Amino acid sequence: MKMESTKPKSMEELNQYLQEHGVKPSYQRTRIFEYLLNHMTHPTVDEIYQALSDQIPTLSKTTVYNTLKAFMEAQLVRMVNIEDHEARYDVDLSTHGHFKCEQCSTIYDFELDMTQLKNEFLDTFLIKERNVYYQGICNQCLSKSKRH
Amino acid sequence: MKMESTKPKSMEELNQYLQEHGVKPSYQRTRIFEYLLNHMTHPTVDEIYQALSDQIPTLSKTTVYNTLKAFMEAQLVRMVNIEDHEARYDVDLSTHGHFKCEQCSTIYDFELDMTQLKNEFLDTFLIKERNVYYQGICNQCLSKSKRH
């Protein structure tokens, strides 16, 4: 099953997807994965916890941490460390870079052709993960400040 | 004054360099900058503090934090966030990527030609900083494990 489509997924579909990827589904895990699918804005642990604890009053923040760790190990999510001291999570596993706007704090995804980057030095290295983080001011904030 | 050369710098030279870049020199600041120049291994705050507190017994970790913050604002150092929850610092301001070995935890610098990365989406964005972080296993660790 592909998770790319924007069509809402049923709990059954999500459970099956988790199982296929070696993660035993549970109510909490499924709901957390569902949240990540519906909020591809690189949420933090706290954002996930706050959003879901309304609907799942017993939810523990530890569970969110444990679940994201399990997702990471199963390679279902990617950690985004563009901010200091706050891990963010991304279900979009396609190759892309992240741009963080200093003003509005939005994190944008952008396409990235890594194959363009040749590097002889790393030829003898085993590269498992590539992260590209840019920072600056996004076009929205730029046009806002121009208007004043 | 260029700080690239590997030749040891006198306190006077370092003071002058800091002053030129808008940082008022003090004994602590000069010694911390000297440490960064002599240890381009992307040290953490704690590593800097531990190393220097022997020679400067009154040194406070807060001073290390404050000093690095001042260096950052003066654009004398670069923060490396390749590890979760631990900022590292780099006096090498040239364009380069960082590779972290999962096994030996060494952080390698590698050359990087960012101009190769074209991206239309970001054309309207103001990019101030670019960070490229790779992870995997370095050639040293690879050859070690092959031998067994």
Add this chain to the structure above:
DNA sequence: ATTTCATATTATAATCATTACACATTGAAA
């Protein structure tokens, strides 16, 4: 159905990096 047992969840406490704050020190200008 009941027991068993591993796994998942939860609440709490502990840890670690970082920041805030209040006070002490320095160093240069008046």
Add this chain to the structure above:
DNA sequence: TTTCAATGTGTAATGATTATAATATGAAAT
């Protein structure tokens, strides 16, 4: 030498994450 701002220091507070121990769950075995 007085003054004043900037710098340094020690301690406490913060915030994210991890460790731990107790409870709950859920499936296999009886």
